[in-house]
Amino acid sequence: MSAWFAAVAFPLSYDLMPFDRYLTQEGIIHRFTEEQTKGLQVLWLVDPEDVEKVKQLVDLMSDDGPEVFDRLDRSSETSMMNPSGNSGSGISGGRSTPMIDWASYWRDIRQFPVTVSFVSLGILGFFLFKLAQSGTGPILNLLTFHEVIIAQKDLVSVYQDLQNGELWRLFTPVFIHFDFMHVAFNCALFWFLGRKIELIQGSSVLLSLSIVSGVLSNLLQASWYGIAFFGGLSGIVYALVGYIWMWQINHPRSNLCIPLPMIIFLLVFLALGFTPIITLFASAEVANGAHLGGVISGIIFGFIHSRLNRSSSRETNDSNN
Incomplete structure:
Protein backbone atom coordinates (compact mmCIF):
# COMPACT_ATOMS: atom_id res chain seq x y z
CA MET A 1 0.00 0.00 0.00
CA SER A 2 1.32 3.45 -0.85
CA ALA A 3 1.92 6.15 1.75
CA TRP A 4 -0.83 8.41 3.09
CA PHE A 5 -1.04 11.93 1.63
CA ALA A 6 -3.11 14.95 2.61
CA ALA A 7 -5.91 15.59 0.13
CA VAL A 8 -8.11 18.36 1.53
CA ALA A 9 -8.78 20.22 4.79
CA PHE A 10 -12.04 21.30 6.43
CA PRO A 11 -12.84 23.67 9.31
CA LEU A 12 -12.69 22.03 12.72
CA SER A 13 -16.36 22.94 13.33
CA TYR A 14 -17.59 20.64 10.54
CA ASP A 15 -19.12 17.31 11.56
CA LEU A 16 -17.45 14.93 9.12
CA MET A 17 -18.84 11.64 10.45
CA PRO A 18 -21.53 11.37 7.69
CA PHE A 19 -18.82 12.18 5.11
CA ASP A 20 -16.60 9.50 6.67
CA ARG A 21 -19.36 6.90 6.38
CA TYR A 22 -20.05 7.92 2.79
CA LEU A 23 -16.38 7.58 1.81
CA THR A 24 -16.25 4.16 3.47
CA GLN A 25 -19.33 3.00 1.57
CA GLU A 26 -17.74 4.25 -1.65
CA GLY A 27 -14.67 2.11 -0.97
CA ILE A 28 -12.30 5.08 -0.51
CA ILE A 29 -9.54 4.23 1.98
CA HIS A 30 -9.07 7.31 4.13
CA ARG A 31 -8.56 8.75 7.59
CA PHE A 32 -8.99 12.14 9.28
CA THR A 33 -6.60 14.00 11.55
CA GLU A 34 -7.12 17.21 13.49
CA GLU A 35 -4.73 20.14 13.49
CA GLN A 36 -5.84 22.10 16.53
CA THR A 37 -3.35 24.91 15.90
CA LYS A 38 -4.82 25.65 12.49
CA GLY A 39 -8.42 24.83 13.35
CA LEU A 40 -8.57 22.24 10.57
CA GLN A 41 -9.52 18.62 9.95
CA VAL A 42 -7.34 17.02 7.28
CA LEU A 43 -8.51 14.20 5.03
CA TRP A 44 -5.75 11.73 4.15
CA LEU A 45 -5.97 9.30 1.22
CA VAL A 46 -3.94 6.33 0.02
CA ASP A 47 -4.98 6.01 -3.63
CA PRO A 48 -4.29 9.09 -5.81
CA GLU A 49 -7.12 7.99 -8.10
CA ASP A 50 -9.60 8.86 -5.32
CA VAL A 51 -8.58 12.54 -5.31
CA GLU A 52 -10.82 13.57 -8.21
CA LYS A 53 -13.88 11.90 -6.68
CA VAL A 54 -13.25 13.55 -3.31
CA LYS A 55 -12.82 16.95 -4.98
CA GLN A 56 -16.19 16.54 -6.65
CA LEU A 57 -17.77 15.96 -3.25
CA VAL A 58 -15.98 19.00 -1.84
CA ASP A 59 -17.32 21.08 -4.73
CA LEU A 60 -20.83 20.00 -3.75
CA MET A 61 -20.13 21.12 -0.22
CA SER A 62 -18.89 24.52 -1.37
CA ASP A 63 -22.31 25.10 -2.95
CA ASP A 64 -24.57 23.62 -0.27
CA GLY A 65 -22.43 23.73 2.88
CA PRO A 66 -21.54 20.84 5.18
CA GLU A 67 -25.21 19.78 5.30
CA VAL A 68 -24.60 18.04 1.98
CA PHE A 69 -22.76 15.33 3.92
CA ASP A 70 -25.96 14.38 5.72
CA ARG A 71 -27.82 14.11 2.42
CA LEU A 72 -25.02 12.06 0.90
CA ASP A 73 -25.11 9.73 3.91
CA ARG A 74 -28.88 9.31 3.75
CA SER A 75 -28.89 8.81 -0.01
CA SER A 76 -26.14 6.19 0.31
CA GLU A 77 -28.14 4.32 2.95
CA THR A 78 -31.27 4.52 0.78
CA SER A 79 -29.44 3.12 -2.24
CA MET A 80 -28.24 0.20 -0.14
CA MET A 81 -31.76 -0.53 1.15
CA ASN A 82 -33.49 -0.03 -2.22
CA PRO A 83 -31.01 -1.02 -4.93
CA SER A 84 -31.57 -0.22 -8.58
CA GLY A 85 -29.61 -0.81 -11.74
CA ASN A 86 -26.49 -2.88 -11.01
CA SER A 87 -25.80 -1.62 -7.49
CA GLY A 88 -26.75 -2.80 -4.03
CA SER A 89 -27.65 -6.27 -2.85
CA GLY A 90 -30.26 -8.79 -3.88
CA ILE A 91 -31.42 -9.27 -7.50
CA SER A 92 -30.51 -6.41 -9.78
CA GLY A 93 -30.20 -6.12 -13.54
CA GLY A 94 -31.05 -9.79 -14.00
CA ARG A 95 -28.31 -11.17 -11.72
CA SER A 96 -27.93 -11.66 -7.99
CA THR A 97 -25.12 -10.23 -5.87
CA PRO A 98 -23.62 -11.93 -2.80
CA MET A 99 -25.43 -11.57 0.51
CA ILE A 100 -22.08 -10.81 2.18
CA ASP A 101 -20.11 -7.80 0.98
CA TRP A 102 -16.59 -9.18 1.27
CA ALA A 103 -15.16 -5.99 -0.24
CA SER A 104 -16.40 -3.98 2.74
CA TYR A 105 -14.69 -6.41 5.14
CA TRP A 106 -11.42 -6.01 3.26
CA ARG A 107 -11.77 -2.21 3.42
CA ASP A 108 -12.32 -2.38 7.18
CA ILE A 109 -9.24 -4.57 7.60
CA ARG A 110 -7.09 -2.08 5.71
CA GLN A 111 -8.56 1.02 7.35
Missing part, protein backbone atom coordinates in the same frame (compact mmCIF):
# COMPACT_ATOMS: atom_id res chain seq x y z
CA PHE A 112 -9.05 -0.31 10.91
CA PRO A 113 -6.45 -3.10 11.32
CA VAL A 114 -6.20 -2.87 15.12
CA THR A 115 -9.96 -2.76 15.69
CA VAL A 116 -10.61 -5.66 13.32
CA SER A 117 -7.78 -7.72 14.87
CA PHE A 118 -8.95 -7.26 18.46
CA VAL A 119 -12.59 -8.01 17.64
CA SER A 120 -11.59 -11.09 15.63
CA LEU A 121 -9.32 -12.40 18.38
CA GLY A 122 -12.05 -11.78 20.96
CA ILE A 123 -14.47 -13.90 18.94
CA LEU A 124 -11.79 -16.58 18.52
CA GLY A 125 -11.25 -16.62 22.28
CA PHE A 126 -14.97 -17.25 22.76
CA PHE A 127 -14.85 -20.32 20.51
CA LEU A 128 -11.68 -21.57 22.23
CA PHE A 129 -13.48 -21.40 25.56
CA LYS A 130 -16.46 -23.31 24.19
CA LEU A 131 -14.16 -26.01 22.81
CA ALA A 132 -12.31 -26.23 26.11
CA GLN A 133 -15.54 -26.83 28.05
CA SER A 134 -15.70 -30.36 26.68
CA GLY A 135 -12.31 -31.22 28.12
CA THR A 136 -8.80 -29.95 28.48
CA GLY A 137 -8.15 -26.82 26.46
CA PRO A 138 -4.40 -26.63 25.85
CA ILE A 139 -4.58 -23.51 23.65
CA LEU A 140 -6.97 -21.72 25.99
CA ASN A 141 -4.72 -22.64 28.89
CA LEU A 142 -1.93 -20.64 27.24
CA LEU A 143 -4.07 -17.48 27.17
CA THR A 144 -5.08 -17.35 30.83
CA PHE A 145 -3.28 -15.22 33.43
CA HIS A 146 -2.16 -18.47 35.06
CA GLU A 147 -2.74 -22.07 34.09
CA VAL A 148 -6.31 -23.14 34.85
CA ILE A 149 -5.94 -26.85 34.12
CA ILE A 150 -3.52 -27.56 36.93
CA ALA A 151 -3.61 -29.31 40.28
CA GLN A 152 -4.55 -26.75 42.91
CA LYS A 153 -1.64 -27.73 45.13
CA ASP A 154 0.79 -26.94 42.32
CA LEU A 155 -0.43 -23.36 41.93
CA VAL A 156 1.02 -21.45 44.87
CA SER A 157 0.81 -17.92 43.44
CA VAL A 158 -1.29 -16.06 40.91
CA TYR A 159 2.01 -14.84 39.42
CA GLN A 160 3.61 -18.29 39.25
CA ASP A 161 3.54 -18.65 35.47
CA LEU A 162 4.68 -15.05 34.97
CA GLN A 163 7.65 -15.70 37.22
CA ASN A 164 8.47 -18.68 35.01
CA GLY A 165 8.87 -16.31 32.05
CA GLU A 166 5.41 -16.65 30.45
CA LEU A 167 4.97 -12.86 30.21
CA TRP A 168 2.40 -12.98 27.41
CA ARG A 169 -0.14 -13.97 30.08
CA LEU A 170 -0.11 -10.36 31.27
CA PHE A 171 -2.17 -9.46 28.19
CA THR A 172 -3.75 -12.50 26.50
CA PRO A 173 -6.68 -12.96 28.96
CA VAL A 174 -8.37 -10.01 27.21
CA PHE A 175 -9.30 -12.31 24.31
CA ILE A 176 -11.11 -14.94 26.42
CA HIS A 177 -14.92 -14.69 26.50
CA PHE A 178 -17.28 -16.98 28.38
CA ASP A 179 -20.69 -16.65 26.70
CA PHE A 180 -22.41 -15.06 23.73
CA MET A 181 -23.57 -11.91 25.53
CA HIS A 182 -20.08 -11.43 26.95
CA VAL A 183 -18.35 -11.50 23.57
CA ALA A 184 -21.14 -9.64 21.74
CA PHE A 185 -21.24 -6.75 24.22
CA ASN A 186 -17.45 -6.35 24.42
CA CYS A 187 -16.79 -6.69 20.69
CA ALA A 188 -19.62 -4.32 19.73
CA LEU A 189 -18.30 -1.63 22.07
CA PHE A 190 -14.71 -2.14 20.96
CA TRP A 191 -15.84 -1.91 17.32
CA PHE A 192 -17.68 1.36 18.00
CA LEU A 193 -15.01 3.02 20.16
CA GLY A 194 -11.90 1.56 18.57
CA ARG A 195 -12.78 2.71 15.06
CA LYS A 196 -13.30 6.28 16.32
CA ILE A 197 -9.83 6.41 17.85
CA GLU A 198 -8.17 4.60 14.94
CA LEU A 199 -9.84 6.84 12.36
CA ILE A 200 -8.97 10.15 14.01
CA GLN A 201 -5.71 9.42 15.84
CA GLY A 202 -4.31 6.40 14.03
CA SER A 203 -3.66 2.72 14.66
CA SER A 204 -0.57 3.28 16.81
CA VAL A 205 -2.53 5.25 19.43
CA LEU A 206 -5.26 2.61 19.64
CA LEU A 207 -2.74 -0.24 19.82
CA SER A 208 -0.65 1.46 22.54
CA LEU A 209 -3.72 2.29 24.61
CA SER A 210 -5.11 -1.24 24.25
CA ILE A 211 -1.86 -2.96 25.27
CA VAL A 212 -1.15 -0.69 28.25
CA SER A 213 -4.72 -0.81 29.57
CA GLY A 214 -5.01 -4.56 28.93
CA VAL A 215 -1.92 -5.32 30.99
CA LEU A 216 -2.85 -2.94 33.82
CA SER A 217 -6.45 -4.15 34.03
CA ASN A 218 -5.33 -7.80 34.12
CA LEU A 219 -2.75 -7.04 36.82
CA LEU A 220 -5.30 -5.27 39.01
CA GLN A 221 -7.84 -8.06 38.54
CA ALA A 222 -5.28 -10.75 39.46
CA SER A 223 -3.86 -8.80 42.40
CA TRP A 224 -7.33 -8.03 43.75
CA TYR A 225 -9.00 -11.43 43.38
CA GLY A 226 -6.02 -13.81 43.42
CA ILE A 227 -6.20 -17.21 41.75
CA ALA A 228 -9.24 -17.05 39.46
CA PHE A 229 -10.28 -17.66 35.86
CA PHE A 230 -11.03 -14.29 34.24
CA GLY A 231 -10.92 -12.70 30.81
CA GLY A 232 -12.57 -10.36 28.32
CA LEU A 233 -12.08 -7.12 26.41
CA SER A 234 -14.16 -5.13 28.91
CA GLY A 235 -11.11 -3.72 30.70
CA ILE A 236 -9.83 -2.27 27.42
CA VAL A 237 -13.34 -1.09 26.50
CA TYR A 238 -13.47 0.90 29.74
CA ALA A 239 -10.04 2.31 28.91
CA LEU A 240 -11.30 3.49 25.52
CA VAL A 241 -14.25 5.19 27.23
CA GLY A 242 -11.97 6.90 29.76
CA TYR A 243 -9.56 7.97 27.04
CA ILE A 244 -12.24 9.51 24.80
CA TRP A 245 -13.88 11.14 27.83
CA MET A 246 -10.65 12.95 28.76
CA TRP A 247 -10.03 13.91 25.14
CA GLN A 248 -13.43 15.52 24.67
CA ILE A 249 -13.07 17.38 27.99
CA ASN A 250 -9.73 18.90 26.93
CA HIS A 251 -10.73 19.29 23.27
CA PRO A 252 -14.47 20.09 23.25
CA ARG A 253 -14.48 20.78 19.49
CA SER A 254 -12.85 17.49 18.61
CA ASN A 255 -14.72 14.84 16.63
CA LEU A 256 -13.26 12.24 19.01
CA CYS A 257 -16.26 12.11 21.33
CA ILE A 258 -19.07 9.87 22.51
CA PRO A 259 -22.49 10.75 23.96
CA LEU A 260 -22.42 11.67 27.64
CA PRO A 261 -25.30 9.24 28.47
CA MET A 262 -23.14 6.39 27.20
CA ILE A 263 -20.30 7.40 29.52
CA ILE A 264 -22.70 7.69 32.46
CA PHE A 265 -24.29 4.29 31.72
CA LEU A 266 -20.93 2.48 31.62
CA LEU A 267 -19.71 4.22 34.80
CA VAL A 268 -22.94 3.30 36.60
CA PHE A 269 -22.54 -0.30 35.40
CA LEU A 270 -18.98 -0.22 36.74
CA ALA A 271 -20.20 0.97 40.14
CA LEU A 272 -23.01 -1.60 40.25
CA GLY A 273 -20.43 -4.33 39.70
CA PHE A 274 -19.23 -3.77 43.26
CA THR A 275 -22.73 -4.51 44.58
CA PRO A 276 -24.68 -7.80 44.58
CA ILE A 277 -27.10 -6.41 41.97
CA ILE A 278 -25.20 -7.46 38.84
CA THR A 279 -24.36 -10.94 40.10
CA LEU A 280 -28.08 -11.60 40.66
CA PHE A 281 -28.64 -11.43 36.90
CA ALA A 282 -25.25 -12.49 35.53
CA SER A 283 -24.18 -16.10 35.09
CA ALA A 284 -20.61 -15.31 36.19
CA GLU A 285 -18.72 -12.98 38.47
CA VAL A 286 -17.98 -9.50 37.15
CA ALA A 287 -14.29 -8.65 36.64
CA ASN A 288 -14.48 -5.47 38.71
CA GLY A 289 -10.72 -5.19 39.01
CA ALA A 290 -10.27 -5.27 35.24
CA HIS A 291 -13.04 -2.72 34.72
CA LEU A 292 -11.63 -0.35 37.31
CA GLY A 293 -8.05 -0.80 36.09
CA GLY A 294 -9.16 -0.17 32.53
CA VAL A 295 -11.06 3.05 33.16
CA ILE A 296 -8.28 4.43 35.38
CA SER A 297 -5.58 3.66 32.81
CA GLY A 298 -7.72 5.12 30.01
CA ILE A 299 -8.36 8.32 31.96
CA ILE A 300 -4.64 8.73 32.73
CA PHE A 301 -3.62 7.92 29.14
CA GLY A 302 -6.26 10.27 27.73
CA PHE A 303 -5.50 13.09 30.17
CA ILE A 304 -1.76 13.02 29.44
CA HIS A 305 -2.18 12.69 25.66
CA SER A 306 -4.83 15.39 25.36
CA ARG A 307 -2.95 17.80 27.64
CA LEU A 308 0.29 17.29 25.72
CA ASN A 309 -1.62 18.02 22.53
CA ARG A 310 -2.96 21.25 24.02
CA SER A 311 0.49 22.25 25.24
CA SER A 312 2.07 21.65 21.84
CA SER A 313 -0.75 23.62 20.23
CA ARG A 314 -0.10 26.61 22.53
CA GLU A 315 3.64 26.44 21.89
CA THR A 316 3.03 26.45 18.15
CA ASN A 317 0.69 29.42 18.45
CA ASP A 318 3.22 31.34 20.56
CA SER A 319 6.01 30.67 18.06
CA ASN A 320 3.78 31.79 15.18
CA ASN A 321 2.98 35.01 17.04
